[in-house]
Amino acid sequence: MTTPRTRMSPAARRRQLIDLGVEMARDQPLELITMETVAEAAGVSKGLLFHYFESKADFHLCLISEQAQEMLARTEPQEDLGDPIAMLYASVGSYVDYVAANGRGFISVIRGSASADDAIREVAERTRAAMSERILSRAGLLGLERTPAVELAVAGWVAFVEEMLVRWLENPVVSRDELIAIFVGALPSLAGLVSSVTAAD
Amino acid sequence: MTTPRTRMSPAARRRQLIDLGVEMARDQPLELITMETVAEAAGVSKGLLFHYFESKADFHLCLISEQAQEMLARTEPQEDLGDPIAMLYASVGSYVDYVAANGRGFISVIRGSASADDAIREVAERTRAAMSERILSRAGLLGLERTPAVELAVAGWVAFVEEMLVRWLENPVVSRDELIAIFVGALPSLAGLVSSVTAAD
Numbered sequence: 001m002t003t004p005r006t007r008m009s010p011a012a013r014r015r016q017l018i019d020l021g022v023e024m025a026r027d028q029p030l031e032l033i034t035m036e037t038v039a040e041a042a043g044v045s046k047g048l049l050f051h052y053f054e055s056k057a058d059f060h061l062c063l064i065s066e067q068a069q070e071m072l073a074r075t076e077p078q079e080d081l082g083d084p085i086a087m088l089y090a091s092v093g094s095y096v097d098y099v100a101a102n103g104r105g106f107i108s109v110i111r112g113s114a115s116a117d118d119a120i121r122e123v124a125e126r127t128r129a130a131m132s133e134r135i136l137s138r139a140g141l142l143g144l145e146r147t148p149a150v151e152l153a154v155a156g157w158v159a160f161v162e163e164m165l166v167r168w169l170e171n172p173v174v175s176r177d178e179l180i181a182i183f184v185g186a187l188p189s190l191a192g193l194v195s196s197v198t199a200a201d
Numbered sequence: 202m203t204t205p206r207t208r209m210s211p212a213a214r215r216r217q218l219i220d221l222g223v224e225m226a227r228d229q230p231l232e233l234i235t236m237e238t239v240a241e242a243a244g245v246s247k248g249l250l251f252h253y254f255e256s257k258a259d260f261h262l263c264l265i266s267e268q269a270q271e272m273l274a275r276t277e278p279q280e281d282l283g284d285p286i287a288m289l290y291a292s293v294g295s296y297v298d299y300v301a302a303n304g305r306g307f308i309s310v311i312r313g314s315a316s317a318d319d320a321i322r323e324v325a326e327r328t329r330a331a332m333s334e335r336i337l338s339r340a341g342l343l344g345l346e347r348t349p350a351v352e353l354a355v356a357g358w359v360a361f362v363e364e365m366l367v368r369w370l371e372n373p374v375v376s377r378d379e380l381i382a383i384f385v386g387a388l389p390s391l392a393g394l395v396s397s398v399t400a401a402d
Contacts, residue, residue: 148374153383156365160391163360164353173349174399181398182354189390190361197382198375 014052017042021063022070026103030060061119067106068127071098077134084141085184091134092161092183096176099165128158135187144191153194157187215253218243222264223271227304231261262320268307269328272299278335285342286385292335293362293384297377300366329359336388345392354395358388 008016020042024033035056039046053059075094077087099106132154139146161183168179209217221243225234236257240247254260276295278288300307333355340347362384369380 148372149379152365152368152374155368156361159364160357160361164357167353167356171349173353174395178350178398182395185394185398186391189394190387193386193390194375194383197379197386 010052017044017049017052017059018062018066021059022066022102025063025067025106026101030063033060033063035059057119061123064120064123067102068123071095071102071106072127072130074098075131077138084138087138088135088142088184088187089180093180095131095161096165096180096183100169100176103169128155131158139191142188142191144188145195147195147198149194149198150191153190154187157190160186160190211253218245218250218253218260219263219267222260223267223303226264226268226307227302231264234261234264236260258320262324265321265324268303269324272296272303272307273328273331275299276332278339285339288339289336289343289385289388290381294381296332296362297366297381297384301370301377304370329356332359340392343389343392345389346396348396348399350395350399351392354391355388358391361387361391 017038021033021038024038024041033056035046035049035053038059039049042049049059053062075091075098077091079087081087081090132151135142135154135157136146136151139150144150164179164182168174172179174182218239222234222239225239225242234257236247236250236254239260240250243250250260254263276292276299278292280288282288282291333352336343336355336358337347337352340351345351365380365383369375373380375383
């Protein structure tokens with residue numbers, strides 16, 4: 001560290017520790033990120049770490065929330081692209097790239113199953129809901145009608161994307177661009193299927 | 202109980218306790234099924250329960266394994282139906298009905314996220330793999346080619362089905378038959394999409 005520790009404000013120090021945790025989460029699962037390993041990597045005492053975060057669970061929650069926010073920011077639909085399919089391609093592409101770059105740690109949040117912690121599961125649920133809402137709020141642009149059945153299908157599509165992405169990261173049997181094309185193509189296909197199945201109502 | 206307790210063999214008693222647990226899991230989440238509540242419902246002492254199951258986690262694992270086996274048995278493809286789409290309809294229909302009848306408890310296993318227990322997650326993973334394998338081993342019948350990309354898509358389809366099913370149980374915005382038609386229709390549609398996207402390789 002180039003800045004002497006004593007000069008850092010509490011907010012800056014907290015920020016630095018979270019950034020370090022996010023960095024550590026890139027190539028290891030959350031359960032390996034303990035107060036010990038973080039304190040050691042930051043060159044601070046465990047006591048100082050506990051001054052900023054009341055528990056390991058609290059620290060993990062901060063990491064996950066940070067990653068979820070960052071992911072949502074990077075995948076924000078670019079309205080200036082105009083064409084909704086181009087927007088979807090760009091957004092899904094950024095999602096795949098963000099998860100690929102942030103690796104194993106981020107998988108914890110997107111699947112929510114790596115932890116029994118309710119607070120973390122809630123972040124995962126909120127993140128999923130935000131992803132779905134982005135699509136549903138643009139349903140018209142994508143040629144879909146926003147119905148409860150289509151909402152259900154979009155939630156299913158998010159799970160489809162997560163599952164394939166997690167497996168793809170472990171075993172990339174298709175290229176990145178093929179993966180993105182599958183994700184983008186599946187959305188209107190699934191939503192269209194739902195509309196046609198429920199059209200008779 | 203009509204049979205005096207002392208007459209039951211250890212295996213029969215164990216079986217009875219698991220059946221009771223499966224019954225209890227129909228309308229409550231796994232975390233509410235404790236050694237206390239099971240012992241009380243069975244009219245036995247907690248000590249006796251611990252004689253058969255070394256911990257609550259062990260008891261839960263037995264329940265989940267039992268449910269997974271039962272679900273797989275009930276959804277076994279009926280080869281005598283001949284037509285692969287009819288087989289898929291029957292199998293997916295039995296799956297939806299099994300999960301609907303076994304309610305909240307079974308959701309724990311199919312999502313695997315309600316518990317941080319590795320052993321339970323492993324049962325969930327094995328169950329998913331068995332579901333995928335049934336489809337993949339009949340890929341030809343369904344007009345699909347078994348490629349790594351199609352395997353990936355089938356895993357995604359299983360996640361899609363689970364997610365929609367869990368949400369549908371909480372809020373049935375489409376009918377049972379519509380739900381099944383969506384699940385059945387999504388499989389060739391997703392697999393076909395994957396084949397067309399990867400065909401250029």
